[in-house]
Amino acid sequence: MMYYSTNKKTPSVTLKQAVVKGLAADNGLFMPGRIEKIEPSFFDNIQHLSFQEIAFEVAKKFFGEDVDEVSLKEIVYDTLAFDCPVVKITDDIYSLELFHGPTLAFKDVGARFMARLLSYFLGDNQKQVHVLVATSGDTGSAVANGFLGVEGIHVHVLYPKGKVSKIQESQFTTLGQNITALEVDGTFDDCQRLVKTAFLDEELNKKLMLTSANSINVARFLPQAFYYFNAYARLKEKGVLENRDLVVSVPSGNFGNLTAGLFAREMGLPVAQFLAANNQNDVVYEYLKTSEYNPRPSVETIANAMDVGAPSNFARILDLFKHSHEKISSVLKGFRYSNEQIRETIKNVFSQTGYLCDPHGACGYQALADFLQPNQTGVFLETAHPAKFTETVAQVVGASNMEIPQRLASFLKEDKQVKKLGNDFQDFKKYLLPGKF
Ligand SMILES: *Cc1c(COP(=O)(O)O)cnc(C)c1O
Helix, strand or coil, X not given: CEEEECXXXXXXXXXXXXXXXXXXXXXXXXXECCCCCCCHHHHHCHHHCCHHHHHHHHHHHHHCCCCCHHHHHHHHHHHCCCCCCEEECCCCEEEEECCCCCCCECHHHHHHHHHHHHHHHHCCCCCCEEEEEECCCHHHHHHHHHHCCCCCEEEEEEEECCCCCHHHHHXXXXXXXXXXXXXXXCCHHHHHHXXXXXXXXXXXXXXXXXXXXXXXXXXXXXXXXXXXXXXHHHHHHCCCCCCCEEEEEEECCCCHHHHHHHHHHHCCCCCCEEEEEECCCCHHHHHHHHCCCCCCCCCCCCCHHHCCCCCCCHHHHHHHCCCCHXXXXXXXXXXXXXXXXXXXXXXXXXXXXXXXXCHHHHHHHHHHHHHCCCCEEEEEEECECHHHHHHHHHHHHCHHHCCCCHHHHHXXXXXXXXXXXXXXXXXXHHHHCCCCC
């Protein structure tokens, strides 16, 4: 299948090119040339299928022309080696837990899938590929763990010294193998500048094959559609969708997760309504209300993975609905919550139901609580384990109510291995130049 750019100022490319490049030459985002429908009969028996089986059927619609069936199945089954269960919170609200992967957040799915797909396309290419990532926390850990041990690819994670939480830092500084953590004496913006400058440096690009693992990459973005189908299957299995409409609520920052849900709907998944749950970063909320889209600098909140002032995937939403505000605002309703409201939700849900939300999932829950009609069943995406945001969550419900999962605790026990770097590009370049990896 060919992939076109949302800016439409550059020719379409193959899936392989879209994955290797990430961003289109005209700075647009890649979109698949077609979104294929799933046969309606598939939904009659979907409740009898496992997450992996469902995801494989969906994956074939996206990648079936470009990846042979045996390899695709292998990639899907390897990516989804963990569960993504639906948990009952109240009579009509359910949580889709996306935090059972290696770093306890949903980005694990896209990162692992991309690692495997990139490796498939590179094949026996003897040349080592270098993935450069600048991170302020979560992306670095998901990418590092997703690419861990994948042959032919070396990942370099740049992060600002002293500005990443201990738990996050431990998730990409303790891995070793093909992952190198670079502690930059500077800010996140410095890290990003170093990476961007490297992509533009002629000598580096002549000598090394460089690529990014940015969340706008189609290989990270499209697999996020898989778990919406699983949510439907698991709810149907519980018998809670009989004569009821499904409403899906998505805590959103860059809107990749939500856009993947809209793709699932285009493929035929019966979702009556999507809710976009935001923190105080509310440009899409404003757009839905007024049809005016005004990106602006982000503001810091306690749901910091959604602190995005210019959501990159908004371009994909516009393209999907041919820029019709009427259509977009009927499929999608917007909600926004202050830090105060987010804390209040975490506290109330915990005291009333015993379920502990993370600050992002709390926005998703609250949007459902504010929106749901009597004939509807709601599911929100719980995008991270609450222990990833221990400080906030413990403050609200008390530290004694927090459990730190084994997987997170074991990262903290490992030795940190980092390479220290100043914020000068020439030093970064010297570090990257051949001979060492
Ligand atoms: C990245 C992230 C989000 C936002 O997802 P988008 O696809 O950028 O909208 C929400 N919650 C958590 C925990 C995240 O890490």
